[in-house]
Amino acid sequence: MAEDAGAPKAGCLVDLKGQTALVTGASRGIGRAIAVKLAACGARVVGVARTLEAMQGTKDAILAAGGEFEGFAADVAKAEDVKRVVDEVEAKYQKIHVLVNNAGITKDGLMLRMEDDAWDQVVDVNLKGTFLWCRAVGAVMMRGRYGRIVNISSVSGIRGNPGQANYSASKAGVIGFSQTIARELASRGITVNVVAPGFITTDMTDVLPDKIKAEVKERIPLKRLGAPEDIAEMVAFFSGPASSYVTGQVVTVDGGMTV
Ligand code: NAD
Numbered sequence: 001m002a003e004d005a006g007a008p009k010a011g012c013l014v015d016l017k018g019q020t021a022l023v024t025g026a027s028r029g030i031g032r033a034i035a036v037k038l039a040a041c042g043a044r045v046v047g048v049a050r051t052l053e054a055m056q057g058t059k060d061a062i063l064a065a066g067g068e069f070e071g072f073a074a075d076v077a078k079a080e081d082v083k084r085v086v087d088e089v090e091a092k093y094q095k096i097h098v099l100v101n102n103a104g105i106t107k108d109g110l111m112l113r114m115e116d117d118a119w120d121q122v123v124d125v126n127l128k129g130t131f132l133w134c135r136a137v138g139a140v141m142m143r144g145r146y147g148r149i150v151n152i153s154s155v156s157g158i159r160g161n162p163g164q165a166n167y168s169a170s171k172a173g174v175i176g177f178s179q180t181i182a183r184e185l186a187s188r189g190i191t192v193n194v195v196a197p198g199f200i201t202t203d204m205t206d207v208l209p210d211k212i213k214a215e216v217k218e219r220i221p222l223k224r225l226g227a228p229e230d231i232a233e234m235v236a237f238f239s240g241p242a243s244s245y246v247t248g249q250v251v252t253v254d255g256g257m258t259v
Contacts, residue, residue: 023048038232082136101149126173138181198226
């Protein structure tokens, strides 16, 4: 029997040739893996991050593999930035077939000591940002009568997580929001699904002490921390034609941690 080699390798069974896919937070971590994956599936990837420089590594990886990438600098939580980018992308490419709301932040702390700012910033980026992009890109998709929206939540948004009241609330909000718009947009051929990662090795989780990481790994039935590519695989499925009869769903990609 072949041994499980861990995180998925390059290659793509999903055909996105001729499609435009917009990915937020495409500079690093999960967002970079998603951008690279969708480009490998044939999509022209439009990446969004605070600065263009931050996306250079993503761009280099995609171009080196023969893919197409264009970056836009924007703050995902600012309505004027969202409008500027979406207007420009629509004017240039007419359609946006895939939207992945991946940009996210944490500002952890116990609820009783949580500052208003830590609450507001996390909810603004993770939840309001997701709404702003869905509203703007959703209108473009409605005109094209086709769309695939994939929103990134978290297992913290399903089960809660001590020290992450703001983050868990924002990620639970992403789920309720996505289920609602899945119903609102379905008649126009637009699907909306949610991927909820478990513990994935990125800069976001790098800040945690090794002891915590070892404890988490112990609790994961598949006995490894997740890789950004594990999330990108599920996002690619929801981005492609094979998922056309699936909408409003939440899929947990966590090595079995929440089973
Ligand atoms: P990361 O911190 O490595 O990357 C986050 C990305 O979002 C970066 O590209 C960052 O520049 C971008 N970003 C943040 N705020 C932004 C803003 N206001 N405007 C534009 N871009 C902004 O994080 P990651 O681990 O790759 O996480 C990606 C997504 O997955 C997030 O939504 C996160 O909540 C979610 N997630 C991660 C994990 C994990 O274990 N790493 C687990 C569950 C969910």
